[in-house]
Amino acid sequence: MKLKPISMDVFADAREEAHTVLARVMGGLAPGEHVMRLGVDMEGQKRPLCATLPLTVEGTGTLDDLVGAESKYFDNFAFLLACGLAQTLSYGVMYLRSPATEPGGPVTVQAWHLAWGVLNECSAAEAAELVGDGAQAAFVDAPGVHCGDDGDGEAVYPPVAYTVL
Structure with missing residues (x-):
């Protein structure tokens, strides 16, 4: 695959x-096992590039989770997302599958559509x-995830953002 050259900046x-x-996505997760998936098509490639990011949230649903x-997985996912955001002739879908909010209920799914270097909530x-x-899934509206989507120009990481599983 050959991508259009872009500056390092x-x-x-x-x-x-x-x-x-x-x-932003990780900071809003409830306790449980979540999976993010990303598929990106770029100009000139035959098949989409894909990444999966399993996430585990332990806690009680507070900022201390x-x-x-x-x-x-995190590095691979972040790299592919960065490539999709940097290449304006790319498109794709990022979605988050989260555990059911009620015992025996369906998993919930949120999605974002990648187009022209921006993830738009679905x-x-x-x-x-x-x-x-x-x-069987309950599809829900996705929140905005870019800087400035909530009037705040800075992402807030949970107090403990990452651990190695």
Whole structure:
């Protein structure tokens, strides 16, 4: 695969934004086992590039919760997301599958659509259309994840952001 050349400054900004996106998503997770998936199509490639990031949250649903991500998966996911954000001729889908909120209930799914270097949050209906794989899931509206989506220009990491599982 051959990508359009970009400056190191553009990639550095995209890498920083990818980490901000991941921090915002991770900071809002409830206790349990979560899985993020990302698929990115870039100009000139035959198949999408994919990454998976398993996340474990231990705690009681407070800011003191411990969010665990194995570094090799985190680094791979962050790199692919940065590439998608840096290459404006890329598109894809990032989604988060979280445990059921009620015993015996369906897992919940949120999705974001990657286009022109930006992740846009999807409504529950859009998420069902993009990700729906016939599995029993409750699709929910996704929050904004970029800097400034909530009027705050800075991501807030949980007090303990990463651990090696």
